[in-house]
Amino acid sequence: MISVRDLRVTFPVGRTVVEAVRGVDLDIAAGECVALVGESGSGKSVTARTLVGLAGRGATVSTSRFEIDGKDVRGYGERDWKRLRGSFAGLVLQDALVSLDPLRTVGAEIGEVLRIHKAPGDVVSLLSAVHVPEPSRRAKQYPHQLSGGLRQRALIASAIAAGPPLLIADEPTTALDVTVQAQILDLLAERRAAGETLLLISHDLAVVSRLADRVLVMKDGRVIESGDTASLLAAPAHPYTRELVRAVPSAASRGRRLSSTAVPDSVALDAEGPPEGAADSVVIRAEGLRKTYGRHTVVDGVDLVVRRGEIVGLVGESGSGKTTVAQLVFGLVPPTSGTVAFEGAPWTGLKERRRRPRRRRLQFISQDPLSAFDPRWTVRRIVGEALAGKSGAVPLLERVGLSADVLDRYPRQLSGGQRQRVAIARALAPRPSLIICDEPVSALDVSVQAQVLDLLADIRATDGTALLFISHDLGVVHHLADRVLVMRDGSVVESGPIDDVFHHPQHEYTRALLDAVPTLEVSQR
Amino acid sequence: MLRRLATGLVVLWAAATAAYLALLAAPGDTVDAIIGDGADTPLIRAQIIQEWHLDRPAVVQYLDFLWRALHGDLGRSYLLQRPVAEVIGGQLAPTLTLASSAGVLGVVLALVLAITTRRPWARRVSSTLELVLVSTPPFLIGIILLSVFSFRLGLFPVSGGQGFASLVLPAVTLALPVAGVLTQVLRDGVDRALDEPFVVTARARGLGERAVLVRHALRHALLPAVTLIGWLFGILLGGAVIIETVFGRPGLGQVTLNAVTSEDMPVVLAVVVFSAFVYVVLNTLADLAYLIIDPRLRRS
Numbered sequence: 001m002i003s004v005r006d007l008r009v010t011f012p013v014g015r016t017v018v019e020a021v022r023g024v025d026l027d028i029a030a031g032e033c034v035a036l037v038g039e040s041g042s043g044k045s046v047t048a049r050t051l052v053g054l055a056g057r058g059a060t061v062s063t064s065r066f067e068i069d070g071k072d073v074r075g076y077g078e079r080d081w082k083r084l085r086g087s088f089a090g091l092v093l094q095d096a097l098v099s100l101d102p103l104r105t106v107g108a109e110i111g112e113v114l115r116i117h118k119a120p121g122d123v124v125s126l127l128s129a130v131h132v133p134e135p136s137r138r139a140k141q142y143p144h145q146l147s148g149g150l151r152q153r154a155l156i157a158s159a160i161a162a163g164p165p166l167l168i169a170d171e172p173t174t175a176l177d178v179t180v181q182a183q184i185l186d187l188l189a190e191r192r193a194a195g196e197t198l199l200l201i202s203h204d205l206a207v208v209s210r211l212a213d214r215v216l217v218m219k220d221g222r223v224i225e226s227g228d229t230a231s232l233l234a235a236p237a238h239p240y241t242r243e244l245v246r247a248v249p250s251a252a253s254r255g256r257r258l259s260s261t262a263v264p265d266s267v268a269l270d271a272e273g274p275p276e277g278a279a280d281s282v283v284i285r286a287e288g289l290r291k292t293y294g295r296h297t298v299v300d301g302v303d304l305v306v307r308r309g310e311i312v313g314l315v316g317e318s319g320s321g322k323t324t325v326a327q328l329v330f331g332l333v334p335p336t337s338g339t340v341a342f343e344g345a346p347w348t349g350l351k352e353r354r355r356r357p358r359r360r361r362l363q364f365i366s367q368d369p370l371s372a373f374d375p376r377w378t379v380r381r382i383v384g385e386a387l388a389g390k391s392g393a394v395p396l397l398e399r400v401g402l403s404a405d406v407l408d409r410y411p412r413q414l415s416g417g418q419r420q421r422v423a424i425a426r427a428l429a430p431r432p433s434l435i436i437c438d439e440p441v442s443a444l445d446v447s448v449q450a451q452v453l454d455l456l457a458d459i460r461a462t463d464g465t466a467l468l469f470i471s472h473d474l475g476v477v478h479h480l481a482d483r484v485l486v487m488r489d490g491s492v493v494e495s496g497p498i499d500d501v502f503h504h505p506q507h508e509y510t511r512a513l514l515d516a517v518p519t520l521e522v523s524q525r
Numbered sequence: 526m527l528r529r530l531a532t533g534l535v536v537l538w539a540a541a542t543a544a545y546l547a548l549l550a551a552p553g554d555t556v557d558a559i560i561g562d563g564a565d566t567p568l569i570r571a572q573i574i575q576e577w578h579l580d581r582p583a584v585v586q587y588l589d590f591l592w593r594a595l596h597g598d599l600g601r602s603y604l605l606q607r608p609v610a611e612v613i614g615g616q617l618a619p620t621l622t623l624a625s626s627a628g629v630l631g632v633v634l635a636l637v638l639a640i641t642t643r644r645p646w647a648r649r650v651s652s653t654l655e656l657v658l659v660s661t662p663p664f665l666i667g668i669i670l671l672s673v674f675s676f677r678l679g680l681f682p683v684s685g686g687q688g689f690a691s692l693v694l695p696a697v698t699l700a701l702p703v704a705g706v707l708t709q710v711l712r713d714g715v716d717r718a719l720d721e722p723f724v725v726t727a728r729a730r731g732l733g734e735r736a737v738l739v740r741h742a743l744r745h746a747l748l749p750a751v752t753l754i755g756w757l758f759g760i761l762l763g764g765a766v767i768i769e770t771v772f773g774r775p776g777l778g779q780v781t782l783n784a785v786t787s788e789d790m791p792v793v794l795a796v797v798v799f800s801a802f803v804y805v806v807l808n809t810l811a812d813l814a815y816l817i818i819d820p821r822l823r824r825s
Contacts, residue, residue: 049725052729054725054728054729078734082731082732082733083731084731085728085729085730085731086729086730086731087731089729090729091725091726091729093722093725093726094722095722098721098722098723099722099723099725099726100723100726101723101726101727101741102723102819102820102821103744103745103818103819103820103821104741109726112727112730112732112740113730113731116730116731116732117731142820142821144820144821155726158726158730159729162730162731
């Protein structure tokens with residue numbers, strides 16, 4: 001169906017050119033599901049978009065062979081591509097909230113495809129084909145009025161409206177909750193079973209292993225390894241692929257390092273469990289936490305205990321109230337009712353002025369450190385402020401795996417992983433007894449995520465710092481945490497030691513969550 | 526929406542009060558301030574004291590002023606010997622014609638420019654032109670247009686307010702700076718919208734470039750432009766005062782200018798209150814326009 005040889009795509013950046021894709025060969029046969037896997041900047045999205053002539057503004061594309069349905073498309077202009085887009089290939093992007101025009105109804109968006117290609121069919125039957133309930137009512141709604149899963153279905157409906165033989169799905173489930181992701185993957189699997197051709201682009205090996213027949217692993221614009229999914233993931237030949245597979249956190253990865261970076265000498269390897277004899281020293285104890293906004297109850301009676309050196313996971317889907325719990329514990333917002341005690345003394349109900357001397361013992365790491373730093377401050381100043389005049393910025397940075405080179409850089413000049421390390425260094429500086437981590441690795445590539453998770457495990461092992469670790473990613477939590485609380489609609493539905501909860505879930509919601517997680521079965525040795 | 530209306534009423538009340546306080550704070554006797562450069566006879570003084578209730582307590586004067594303003598009674602100009610409402614009403618039509626044709630022309634010009642000048646070279650030319658238009662005072666544009674199209678080419682009349690031909694140059698003069706700013710705002714909005722993922726989706730459907738611009742990006746670009754509607758009104762009214770003078774047109778601008786220079790306070794007060802009224806109406810319309818353009822702002 002598609003045959004590309006030596007695909008190269010370059011973009012002008014200032015006066016130089018950046019090679020995003022450097023010689024990719026790609027064949028897709030009808031009825032096949034092919035996956036492009038790689039981390040950010042690997043060129044996987046650019047490769048996929050080039051297949052519909054949308055490489056990007058100012059891009060230069062060169063190939064030695066580029067055939068679609070046996071026709072040479074190398075000389076194609078905008079007009080020829082326009083005919084192919086939508087009719088030969090449909091494109092599904094990450095988040096339908098921004099990938100569908102937010103000012104238009106989903107019906108108008110789907111109808112647009114039908115009109116452009118004068119395709120038969122109607123909006124309502126397309127929406128019901130992707131299992132949207134009440135399709136005629138939904139067609140009149142705007143993306144923001146639909147749930148994440150429904151609007152992703154609507155986006156898929158618009159991509160398949162003109163009946164294209166090929167569907168290109170670029171991170172189609174990345175922004176979704178795990179149960180919704182499972183439904184969308186089911187939908188894609190259903191289309192694949194019906195004989196449709198699918199090109200899947202993903203950073204998530206588990207998602208890929210569920211759907212794809214063949215996998216191409218990309219790094220720095222090249223395909224470094226390819227082969228059929230099962231055998232490639234079971235026995236990766238390339239070191240980078242091995243590293244990727246190894247970096248996926250899960251139940252099976254508990255107690256071992258995810259990344260292959262060298263362990264600092266001072267750090268002990270056995271990161272299992274809290275330090276001896278500290279089991280009953282409670283760092284934070286929250287009782288009956290409740291938070292309402294107007295008539296809306298966001299957190300409803302949450303009890304929470306974190307002991308010294310313990311990692312407690314807090315999992316739940318978006319809207320479950322887990323971030324609000326973090327804010328209540330941190331003291332950013334006052335609870336409607338309930339109390340928090342920090343290191344044995346009352347924490348809620350105090351004036352901020354009285355809390356401030358103890359604030360240093362309680363630190364916070366967010367998902368996006370770029371917005372948590374003053375963009376005009378250098379790393380030296382950021383870390384220096386946290387050290388409160390004490391010296392030792394360089395040893396601190398070395399502890400989190402950074403060198404003194406970054407001292408005079410600004411946050412935006414750092415990579416995502418480096419930024420999160422600076423955030424961790426800043427949090428560590430005042431020697432806190434608890435760090436609240438709100439989705440600290442969700443924005444990171446899997447190999448960088450692995451390094452940061454290893455770092456957090458090391459910090460707990462050496463310093464005995466407790467972590468309240470909030471995440472939607474059950475694999476990450478299972479890898480790292482000692483105990484876990486599962487939240488839904490503001491309440492904790494289940495809690496306990498991590499293996500008990502995740503291996504023998506008692507609550508049906510926990511079971512549903514765990515069932516929905518796509519697992520990388522081949523890697524569980 | 527009810528809150529919007531309430532805010533509008535507060536703005537109107539504040540404008541009327543401020544104008545009234547300005548009248549009280551004017552140097553000398555309030556009667557002198559109201560007379561301005563008009564004829565000063567004992568009979569007229571008695572009339573003024575009766576109309577403005579100047580022999581009653583200040584609170585009564587103020588409440589009475591508000592009460593009359595609420596009913597559209599803006600008092601009487603003793604200089605022109607006519608009711609203020611009549612003075613303004615008589616000159617409203619030419620100014621409205623000028624302002625609305627300039628406003629429409631400016632908006633249309635901006636829309637066309639923002640959509641058609643997408644190529645790098647056209648963009649550069651247009652951006653330069655916009656900058657020149659925005660930074661040139663309107664009266665200078667007016668004088669240049671006059672000297673080229675009226676004096677040299679003789680295409681349009683030099684002055685006067687009769688007929689379509691006399692409207693062209695003043696409307697163009699007022700429209701150009703408006704178009705300059707609006708084009709910049711719209712282009713910026715279109716640029717930002719084109720970077721959004723939904724544009725990739727739209728293109729991937731096989732939608733042409735022009736359709737992507739008009740059907741998707743432009744609507745997003747309209748949102749920041751609508752915010753400027755209040756500013757637009759200021760430019761048009763302030764501009765009208767000067768443009769009407771440059772082109773010798775009758776209108777509200779001329780009335781305001783004469784009232785200010787001859788210290789005809791009742792007319793000045795009325796112009797202030799009337800401007801605030803139009804401003805409130807336009808901004809309420811802008812808020813409505815937001816709701817029409819962006820469904821996310823509508824409450825379900």
